[in-house]
Amino acid sequence: xxxxxVAAWAGVTVTFLAVLVALFxxxxxxxxRKPELKALIRSTAPDCHKTEMTFxxxxxxxxxxxxxxxxxxxxxxxxxxxxxxxxxxxxxxxWRKRADGTFGEERQFLPMNLLWSYIxxxxxxxxSPEMGQHCDVGHVLQPGxxxxxxxxxxxxxxxxxxxxxxxxxxxxxxxxxVPPGEYQxxxxxxxxxxxxxxxxxDLNITGEWFDxxxxxxxxxxxxxxxx
Numbered sequence: 718x719x720x721x722x723v724a725a726w727a728g729v730t731v732t733f734l735a736v737l738v739a740l741f742x743x744x745x746x747x748x749x750r751k752p753e754l755k756a757l758i759r760s761t762a763p764d765c766h767k768t769e770m771t772f773x774x775x776x777x778x779x780x781x782x783x784x785x786x787x788x789x790x791x792x793x794x795x796x797x798x799x800x801x802x803x804x805x806x807x808x809x810x811x812w813r814k815r816a817d818g819t820f821g822e823e824r825q826f827l828p829m830n831l832l833w834s835y836i837x838x839x840x841x842x843x844x845s846p847e848m849g850q851h852c853d854v855g856h857v858l859q860p861g862x863x864x865x866x867x868x869x870x871x872x873x874x875x876x877x878x879x880x881x882x883x884x885x886x887x888x889x890x891x892x893x894x895v896p897p898g899e900y901q902x903x904x905x906x907x908x909x910x911x912x913x914x915x916x917x918x919d920l921n922i923t924g925e926w927f928d929x930x931x932x933x934x935x936x937x938x939x940x941x942x943x944x
Contacts, residue, residue: 752844752911753797754804756904758918758942760934764790764851767930772864785859787933789880789940790834791918793906794849801908804841806831806852808882814899823900825892829884831904839885844908853883854902854918855895857938860926870894877924878937897924901943917943 759765769783795801809828812820830839834851841850857878858865868881873896880895882902887893900920907913921939 750799751797752795752799752801752846752908754801754844754906754908754911754914755794755796756806756906756914756916757792757794757849758916758940759792760940764792765934765940767933770856770858782862782864784862784864785928787857787930787938789854789856789920789938790851791854791904791916792849793844793852795844795846797911798846799910800846801844801911802842803909804844804850805839805907806833807905807907807913808884808902809905810903811895812901812903814901820901823892825890827884827888827890827892829886829893832883832885854940855880855882857881857922857926868894870896872896873924876926878922878926879924880920880922880938895920895922897922915944919943 770786772781811823811826882893884893902918904916905913919941925937927933
């Protein structure tokens with residue numbers, strides 16, 4: 718009888734635990750299985766490199782010109798044990814370095830999602846564990862070309878390079894265009910099934926253009942991890 722009682726209590730306990738697992742299965746899975754998004758900043762190829770931007774005739778599709786440009790990209794990686802769904806990289810704030818060495822927020826900057834490299838969309842359908850994808854931060858077109866007039870600013874002398882942030886939409890105010898200077902850009906990286914993580918980028922745009930890629934990333938354009 719003694720052993721029968723113990724067995725009965727053990728059976729009740731096992732049943733109770735099974736019910737708890739069934740009721741809270743999803744909550745338990747969320748504790749032990751979740752995406753973990755990380756941003757890696759590297760100022761070397763293939764993240765940051767020289768390429769060409771193609772301009773086409775919108776009516777015929779004919780290639781009009783290919784203009785040299787430099788791209789800045791970051792690498793977004795999922796180090797968790799669950800697939801990240803609907804991943805986005807949101808450019809939330811921009812600061813500019815003042816003459817006194819402090820950073821002041823650029824109030825005219827319009828917060829918006831960046832575009833994923835190669836697909837040109839603000840949302841990535843998913844990112845599996847131990848996999849990654851490039852996200853475009855911005856690009857610099859060779860100055861002085863008539864085709865690049867849309868990426869110029871009145872206050873920036875012709876011939877100086879301007880950084881164009883690759884936002885999901887180009888505001889009519891041109892607040893996505895960054896003139897020469899030192900900046901900090903705040904990013905929030907998130908997915909539909911994980912909380913956002915913040916990352917700051919230090920950006921330096923001198924305004925100079927160099928055809929040599931190594932020279933450009935030494936003296937013309939720089940990006941590094943700011944957080």
